[in-house]
Amino acid sequence: MTTATKDVPAFLYGTAWKEEETRRLVRLALEAGFRGIDTANQRKHYHEVAVGQGIQDAVAAGVVTRESLFIQTKFTHRGGQDQRLPYDPKAPVTAQVRQSCLSSLEHLGARALDSYVLHGPSVREGLAPEDLEAWRAMEALHADGLVLRLGVSNVTRDQLALLCDQAKVRPVFVQNRCYARTGWDRATRALCKERGVVYQGFSLLTANQRELEGKAFRAIVARTKLTAAQVVFAFARRVGMLPLTGTSDPAHMREDLAADPAALTAADVAAIEKLT
Secondary structure, three states: OOHHHOOOOOOEEEOOOOHHHHHHHHHHHHHHOOOEEEOOOOOOOOOHHHHHHHHHHHHHOOOOOHHHOEEEEEEOOHHHOOOOOOOOOOOOHHHHHHHHHHHHHHHHOOOOEOEEEEOOOOOOOOOOHHHHHHHHHHHHHHHOOOEOOEEEEOOOHHHHHHHHHHOOOOOOEEEEEOOHHHOOOHHHHHHHHHHOOEEEEEOOOHHHOOHHHOHHHHHHHHHHOOOHHHHHHHHHHHOOEEEEEOOOOHHHHHHHHOOOHHHOOHHHHHHHHOOO
8 A cells, every 4th residue: 555545544543742651652552553643743732753753663663564554743833832843933834834844754754744734723713814825835745745635623614614715725634622512513524524524533532521421421331331432432433533532541542443333323323412
């Protein structure tokens, strides 16, 4: 399988907020069976260098081949960074995007990135000129073959619609924090389905702890004999999401990967959609 035709895995391992444990946990995730890794060139919340080291460790040990892995990282605007920048803050956004991408390629030991994501617009509503400038720069990287797919994260439905309408290379992915109280980001997911965009859901467990303690959800867990996490991830896959998990427990890594969408009935899916 070549990088250009590589399938997108059904599950991604998220590497945010792991700091000095990043390298070890990335290798453990690959040993558990994950073949998709999500990170960002944003030292504030990610340790991309350590992600690359964990991948190299697993490759050297014969756990995986580099070609078998799907690697996704992100460009983060200055407002989302701390002082540890992967680009010149005085440079134009176009240059910052290229500098960040080249830095990521070096960190991750890659010749091309399977997915490159704009790590959120710089404004809460609409798209600022620097957001469109960043996207144009990402499109140039795509044209150069340095990134194979483009995506955007932390967007509203309206922002996604604007981007899809103005992009020359439309996003393949949207990655959002997914709340049960908003119908699991129903409006954005509906637009993704309409526009042929894959919805990546993160914080599926941590953002929904109260809802997952409810009677209806616990009844599904009891009947299916799955863990609560497995039910959530099985549900996510049933409704067309590409879920992320960031667990640091190797047993939970294996359990999450084993979540079977077929274990849920249509009634289960409908009940989980309406937890709130």
